Amino acid sequence: MKGQMILILSDIHGNLEALKAVLYKEDLTNVSGIILLGDLIDYGPHSNEVIQLLMDELPEEKILINLWGNHENAILTETFTGFSSQRGIESAKYTSSILNCKSRDYLEKLEPSGIKPFRLGVKKCLAVHGSLDNTLWTSIFPENIHGNYKEYDYVFSGHSHYPHCFDVFYENEDPAYRNKKRVLFLNPGSVGQPRDHSPYASYALMDLKTEEVQLKKVPYDVKKTIKHFSDQVDEFYKTRLKRGI
Numbered sequence: 001m002k003g004q005m006i007l008i009l010s011d012i013h014g015n016l017e018a019l020k021a022v023l024y025k026e027d028l029t030n031v032s033g034i035i036l037l038g039d040l041i042d043y044g045p046h047s048n049e050v051i052q053l054l055m056d057e058l059p060e061e062k063i064l065i066n067l068w069g070n071h072e073n074a075i076l077t078e079t080f081t082g083f084s085s086q087r088g089i090e091s092a093k094y095t096s097s098i099l100n101c102k103s104r105d106y107l108e109k110l111e112p113s114g115i116k117p118f119r120l121g122v123k124k125c126l127a128v129h130g131s132l133d134n135t136l137w138t139s140i141f142p143e144n145i146h147g148n149y150k151e152y153d154y155v156f157s158g159h160s161h162y163p164h165c166f167d168v169f170y171e172n173e174d175p176a177y178r179n180k181k182r183v184l185f186l187n188p189g190s191v192g193q194p195r196d197h198s199p200y201a202s203y204a205l206m207d208l209k210t211e212e213v214q215l216k217k218v219p220y221d222v223k224k225t226i227k228h229f230s231d232q233v234d235e236f237y238k239t240r241l242k243r244g245i
Helices: 016-025 047-057 070-077 086-098 101-108 222-227 235-243
Strands: 005-009 033-036 063-066 115-120 123-128 154-157 164-171 180-187 201-207 213-218
Touching: 016 047, 016 201, 016 213, 016 222, 047 086, 047 101, 063 115, 070 086, 070 101, 086 235, 164 213, 180 201, 222 235
Parallel strands: 005 033, 033 063, 123 154, 154 180
Antiparallel strands: 005 201, 115 123, 164 180, 201 213
């Protein structure tokens, strides 16, 4: 592709104020491609509004990848058994009850498997909400990448809510590169529910020419967001936003 800068977003989780802060900080005219790694909805109070903002603000021709996460899967298939807590199930069922037809139509058009190989120029890429071990429910971490990604150059993942950028060097038969195959792993963290002990919305930019990755954070109005939560959603999902936990 001709452009250089890619915007990577994941785990917005119905947090409208956080998404606004990210989109209004970056000049999207300077962005040539956008990758969305799933979990646009649930937990936060504004799942419908988040989807509307994405439709309004993101040029469709720039969206390279738009995946389901585990929350889209649970809500649209009405399969809630993957959640580790009852409060998670109750939140997902509440979100399902308020999700409007326009939002459901938008989500139904996304990649439901939570995984999609694609190319950025000559680079072979993988976008996955979780990991190869489980595309929706198991995260890639530096200490355990959950799968063999040797065939790819870049792996973009979400789900963990922890940002990371690291390389893995696989053994191969290429003397020109000292028999090593480099794979870059990038997780932008969570826009709407960060868990890395920072309350700021987290996202990433990648320069395809230099391979420079910027793991970025931007403050947003957490108090305003908390005020909009329904009493049908557990208090935990509100208060965790204050500390990024």
